[in-house]
Amino acid sequence: MTRSRPPYDDPSLRRSLALFRAFLREQDDPDACYALLARDAVDQVEAYDGPVAGRVVADVGGGSGYFTREFRARGALACLFEPDARELGEKPPEGAVLADGYLLPLADGAADVTFSSNVLEHVADPRTFLSELVRVTRPGGLIYVSFTNWLSPWGGHEWAPWHYLGAGRARARHERRTGRPAKHTLGENLFAVHVGPTLRQVRGRDDVRIVSARSRYWPFLTETVVKVPGLREFATWNLLLILRRCPA
Template structure:
């Protein structure tokens, strides 16, 4: 595969490659997340080179993102609450910890990174506040999540979540013969674009560098600006925040 750093972001080629990868997530998750990690690291480095920087990956599962940041010269550390996920994380780079209470001093990180975690926490505002706390003044927060009303909001049982979460979950289990990984109100929550944007813009300790659709091939900053439409069209909201004090 062509090195993703050679892609233009946004581009139709990039979006199509990522979409095709997502369709294979159940069959080959490692390859999908390695690709996504390279793409996300490229996005981070558009704003702040990571070589020699401290990058904190909050909720990064098996450590694909942390491994990619380390490959690029960062001091990357993974903070993940699931012990089973940590078993496959990079040696010496992983700590079992809750994103609500990170075992880090204020301002310890140059970059605080979270990919597709916010929709899995019951209290998004507290989670974001903790990410901001551990980021140094002038440092960067990378926050991306799948919003509930997007076509992929129901995760493995999407797009049937539009007809109701429980109905969609039961349909998935009947069709596949296995238990769904996610359940609304337990490990998946209806996080919206508008509410999240209002919350981060109301903060006095960060400035919003960009709010964009993470995967759109054109005009990625357009969808989040459109009330109502953004809840469906954004698909996955990416926020780049700068810690200002």
């Protein structure tokens, strides 16, 4: 089944506002929020790489499976790899695999598209994680990686934007305000990943080329803002890397 594209362009202010409103309702209506995000992300994959129907997609760290379901709805042969059983929820997609993103149970070059949305900031060793995404992607295949950079307004996740005053203080404030422990702890399941070092790391590889390095949600000049050191750490909000695996 083919899904129609959303009634907005990417990038556009209308699209950004729609996503922002969905994020604000994440706690109250997570299904609507993540279903919209999944449609938007798969639209991006298809914009860079054509229809996903019939193609093998590895969704790495996809949580309860919103992205996997959207890929499958468009005819892709998608499989979810998630390291945390709690994140899979009560009804994960059929065939979901408990697997660490550092060591995926896939052969070299098994996937046409390797997809990772908002995972990189949750791994202690981004270099090894990225290397594994590259390994399982076939030569000529596409790699989609996005992450929330630490200095963006949402860098502290549920305790943002108070992370600018320090992670410990922000976490304590969240717990006082909500009466429950914060989900994320800096240095345990959330890490300070930055745009500049990540770009330098990827550009230093000889097995991938960058198709696009852009802000995932920004409404205009998405690639331009990423080119400005300093500013990009705050304004990018969420870095999207579209990579192409180089021929063997």
